[in-house]
Structure formats: C-alpha cells, structure tokens
Amino acid sequence: MLVITKASIDECNTKYAQGGIAAAIGLGDSPEIHFQDTIAAGAGLCDPEAVRILVDEAPDRIRDLIHFGVDFDTQEGEVALTKEAAHTLPRILHAGGDATGEHIERALSRMAQQAKVRILEYFLATDILVKDGRVQGVRALDCRTGVEEEFEANSVIVATGGGGRLFKTTTNSDIATGDGVALAYLAGAEITDMEFFQFHPTALRLPGAPVFLISEAVRGEGGVLRNRDGEKFMSRYDTVGDLAPRDIVARAIVAEMRRTGTERVYLDVTHLPPRLVVSRFPQIYGYCLNWGLDITRAPIPVAPAAHYMMGGIRTNTWGETNITGLFASGEVACTGVHGANRLASNSLLEVVVFAKRIIQRTQEINQHTQTQLITPSPNPKETVPLPERPVKGKTALPNLNALESLHWEKVGIQRSGEGLLEAVKTLAAWEKALGQVTDRPSYEMRSLVLAGRLMTEAALMREESRGAHYRSDFPEPLPKWQKHIIFRKS
Numbered sequence: 321m322l323v324i325t326k327a328s329i330d331e332c333n334t335k336y337a338q339g340g341i342a343a344a345i346g347l348g349d350s351p352e353i354h355f356q357d358t359i360a361a362g363a364g365l366c367d368p369e370a371v372r373i374l375v376d377e378a379p380d381r382i383r384d385l386i387h388f389g390v391d392f393d394t395q396e397g398e399v400a401l402t403k404e405a406a407h408t409l410p411r412i413l414h415a416g417g418d419a420t421g422e423h424i425e426r427a428l429s430r431m432a433q434q435a436k437v438r439i440l441e442y443f444l445a446t447d448i449l450v451k452d453g454r455v456q457g458v459r460a461l462d463c464r465t466g467v468e469e470e471f472e473a474n475s476v477i478v479a480t481g482g483g484g485r486l487f488k489t490t491t492n493s494d495i496a497t498g499d500g501v502a503l504a505y506l507a508g509a510e511i512t513d514m515e516f517f518q519f520h521p522t523a524l525r526l527p528g529a530p531v532f533l534i535s536e537a538v539r540g541e542g543g544v545l546r547n548r549d550g551e552k553f554m555s556r557y558d559t560v561g562d563l564a565p566r567d568i569v570a571r572a573i574v575a576e577m578r579r580t581g582t583e584r585v586y587l588d589v590t591h592l593p594p595r596l597v598v599s600r601f602p603q604i605y606g607y608c609l610n611w612g613l614d615i616t617r618a619p620i621p622v623a624p625a626a627h628y629m630m631g632g633i634r635t636n637t638w639g640e641t642n643i644t645g646l647f648a649s650g651e652v653a654c655t656g657v658h659g660a661n662r663l664a665s666n667s668l669l670e671v672v673v674f675a676k677r678i679i680q681r682t683q684e685i686n687q688h689t690q691t692q693l694i695t696p697s698p699n700p701k702e703t704v705p706l707p708e709r710p711v712k713g714k715t716a717l718p719n720l721n722a723l724e725s726l727h728w729e730k731v732g733i734q735r736s737g738e739g740l741l742e743a744v745k746t747l748a749a750w751e752k753a754l755g756q757v758t759d760r761p762s763y764e765m766r767s768l769v770l771a772g773r774l775m776t777e778a779a780l781m782r783e784e785s786r787g788a789h790y791r792s793d794f795p796e797p798l799p800k801w802q803k804h805i806i807f808r809k810s
C-alpha cells in the first residue's frame with residue numbers, strides 16, 4: 321500500500337476537527353434515532369441505505385478507534401457525550417476536550433507508520449490514470465524536486481478532503497483545494513451534489529486573528545448567541561433557538577448582522593462555570609486568550625465561514641465510483657449520507673465507516689481476482705456534462721484572492737441566479753486562461769477553478785432552496801427538485 325500526500329502527513333482538515341464524532345451509544349439513544357436525525361438534516365436528499373450503514377456501523381468503528389489508541393474523554397468512568405445542533409440526544413464523543421480530530425489523526429498516522437505503510441509526503445496527485453473504464457494508477461508531482469512520476473495501481477482511493485479554500489472566509493486547512501473532485505471529474509468520474517456547501521455559523525471574527533472555528537459544541541454546552549446589543553436573537557429565527565441546524569443559524573446570523581449593521585455577532589459563555597469552559601474547550605480558550613480575549617469573561621465575536629463540502633465524487637456504499645478500481649473516501653466522496661446538509665459530527669464518522677468498507681472491498685478483490693467489481697449503475701441519462709460557456713477575448717490569469725472573493729460573494733450563504741451566472745462566466749474564462757500547470761500552486765488553482773465551476777453550475781441549475789443551498793430568487797424547496805445533479809465529462 322502506498323499513501324501519497326501533498327503536505328506533511330499530519331496536515332489535513334481532520335487535524336482541526338474540534339467538536340467530535342457522532343455515534344448512538346448513549347442511554348436511551350439508538351441507531352434509529354441517529355438515522356432519523358441524519359435524514360431530517362439532509363432535507364430530502366440523503367440516501368437512506370447509506371445512512372443506515374453509517375449509524376449501524378458507528379459503534380463498531382468507535383470501538384476500533386479506541387483500540388487504535390484514541391482516548392475519548394470520559395466522565396465518571398463512562399465515555400462523555402455532548403449534544404450538537406439537530407441531534408435529538410447527546411451522542412458526540414470527543415477527545416482532549418475540543419481536540420478530537422488531532423487525537424484521531426495522531427492515532428491513525430501512528431498505526432500507519434507501525435504497519436509500515438509506505439508514505440510519500442509532499443507528493444501532489446496530478447492525474448488519475450484510466451484506461452477503458454478501469455483505473456491504472458496516478459501521476460504525482462514531487463513538490464520538492466518538481467519531477468512527475470507515475471504509480472501503477474489496481475485500486476486507487478481518492479481521500480483528498482474538501483474545498484474550503486474556494487472561499488475567502490473558511491475554517492479549512494490550506495490543503496482543502498478541491499483537488500480530488502477536479503482530478504476525478506477530468507478522469508471521467510461522476511460528481512454530484514456540489515451545490516451543497518455547508519457554512520459554519522460560528523468562526524472567530526476578532527480583528528487581526530486568523531479565522532478559527534468555534535465549535536458547535538460550545539452552544540451544545542449552553543453557549544448563547546447575542547447580537548451587538550446583547551440581545552439573544554435565535555428564537556426569532558427558529559423555535560429550536562441556538563441549536564437549530566447550521567444553515568438556519570448561519571443565515572440568521574447574516575440577517576442579524578445586516579439588521580444591526582455589524583460584521584459579527586457574539587457567542588456568550590460567560591454564564592457557564594469558567595472551570596467547565598476551560599476544561600471542555602481548552603483549544604478554543606487558549607487560542608482566544610492568545611489573541612487577548614478571555615472567553616470566560618467576555619463574549620466571543622463570531623461570524624459564519626465556509627466549512628464542509630457535502631458533494632463530491634459519487635460512490636456506492638462500498639466507496640466505489642463509476643470507474644472500476646477507483647474509490648473515494650471522506651469529504652471528497654459523496655456517499656449520500658449528508659444529503660443537502662450535513663448533521664454535525666457525522667463527517668468524521670463517515671470517514672471511518674466507509675474507509676473500512678473500502679478496505680474490505682479491496683481485500684475481497686485482491687483475494688478473488690476474478691470477482692467482478694460492483695460499480696454504481698448510473699443511469700447515463702441522469703448525468704450531465706458541464707454546460708458550454710463560450711468565452712470572448714482574453715482574460716487575465718486568476719489569482720487566489722479574486723477566486724476566493726468571487727465564491728464568497730456570489731456562491732456563498734445567500735445566492736441569486738444573477739450572481740451565480742456572473743460567477744460561472746468568470747470561472748469559465750479563468751478555466752480558459754489557465755496556462756501550463758507545473759507546480760503545486762498552479763495545479764491547485766486548476767483544481768479550485770474546476771471544483772468552483774462544478775459547484776457554481778450546480779447552484780445555478782438548482783432553482784430552489786434546500787438545506788445549505790439558499791437562493792434569494794427561489795427561497796422555497798420545490799418537490800420537482802428532490803433529485804441530484806450529477807456531472808460527468810462528455
């Protein structure tokens with residue numbers, strides 16, 4: 321087995337996950353309730369079979385993580401569980417307070433090193449090699465020498481994470497440039513649900529400080545949102561109040577910021593026992609303190625930020641794509657468990673549940689070389705190529721600032737047909753203007769432009785509002801749109 325990663329092994333979104341990982345293991349909880357919560361959050365677009373697998377296999381995968389050395393927090397000898405938005409019951413396990421991702425990443429990296437998995441750091445995958453509908457391997461650029469190499473493989477698992485760098489304000493790591501989606505699309509894989517991008521309601525908005533996530537678990541433990549005047553406002557937007565689903569809270573914050581003419585609202589934990597705040601959220605407490613804010617004494621200035629890519633490479637419940645031998649896992653995959661809106665803490669769970677199934681599947685294939693791969697049987701009529709967008713004249717090469725601002729302003733929390741059309745035209749022109757790709761920044765720019773176009777074209781096509789996708793010109797969900805948009809290169 322060979323792992324190729326474009327940065328150091330520990331640089332990824334996983335490392336930054338704070339809140340935790342969901343599993344129905346608490347008293348009175350059940351996979352059935354977890355199933356219902358996930359389906360409700362997905363706003364009519366979850367795949368029930370995939371969700372069933374997610375919730376049923378969760379407790380076993382948590383046991384695996386504990387076995388691999390993830391030390392989940394405990395309370396009186398039992399695994400401690402917290403509540404997050406749109407979960408009926410407390411079912412979020414966490415480690416190191418708010419350092420869950422770091423604990424998982426460290427344990428799994430250690431396992432891989434002990435298992436003597438070959439790991440190539442600073443190798444950027446630049447092409448997925450496919451012949452006659454079957455994967456052949458990948459081409460990768462050694463970022464330190466600038467030399468490209470081809471690696472042959474029977475099975476390739478794309479696990480390149482999300483695309484938060486598309487947006488000016490994001491909680492994501494710098495590695496999240498949508499590479500996997502772009503490479504898979506170019507190789508002929510199906511890409512779906514790209515219009516659904518989740519914006520986290522509460523990222524730190526402190527002058528001078530970089531964007532930093534303030535976990536939903538802070539509201540789960542009793543934190544409340546207040547506007548500039550100190551007023552609790554969430555009950556005006558949703559009966560559930562501060563723990564309403566993420567899309568509702570993010571839009572409510574935007575509305576409240578507009579109404580009061582500010583760029584931030586406040587998340588207040590000053591009424592909670594300081595000892596609880598410090599022990600439960602050591603990272604958040606420490607980070608804010610470093611920037612001069614003691615959150616046990618003063619409310620935290622926050623605003624929404626781009627957070628999670630629900631769409632991605634379309635897979636079946638074994639992680640297989642429409643290309644034989646090509647698998648996708650994690651945030652880059654669209655297994656169907658999130659639908660139009662991810663339920664908090666279901667993404668780390670999706671990673672471990674479906675990665676395990678992919679490994680089982682590849683082992684089966686290796687043991688029985690004659691086994692026919694089950695590929696999703698897409699109805700080709702369901703898929704569409706990206707629309708042709710004729711480009712007149714010459715356009716300047718895109719730069720990262722312009723690209724991030726374009727998505728933030730035109731393809732962000734509130735979208736409109738007019739803004740989306742402007743954005744797809746710009747993206748198509750940038751696509752044409754891209755010159756030769758030779759190094760990591762230029763390859764990443766190619767991925768960002770293509771992933772951005774897949775997202776923006778889908779958002780323009782979907783003339784309704786559903787889950788994380790909100791159109792001011794079509795503010796309601798429409799029954800005729802209870803379906804997926806699937807792109808495939810013609």
Ligand SMILES: Cc1cc2nc3c(=O)[nH]c(=O)nc-3n(C[C@H](O)[C@H](O)[C@H](O)COP(=O)(O)OP(=O)(O)OC[C@H]3O[C@@H](n4cnc5c(N)ncnc54)[C@H](O)[C@@H]3O)c2cc1C
Pocket residue numbers: 324325326327329331332333334335336337338339340341342420421443444445446479480481482491492493495499500533627628649650651652664665666667668669671
């Ligand atoms: C701040 C933050 C907090 C979060 N909190 C939670 C939470 O509490 N609970 C939860 O469930 N989810 C949370 N999430 C979401 C969750 O962390 C991610 O969805 C999940 O970790 C993604 O894992 P992944 O393995 O798919 O991708 P990643 O962990 O991002 O890993 C992707 C890897 O692919 C590599 N890569 C990318 N492109 C290439 C290329 N072209 N060539 C080679 N290598 C490449 C990267 O270098 C990286 O190592 C959070 C996300 C963020 C950003």
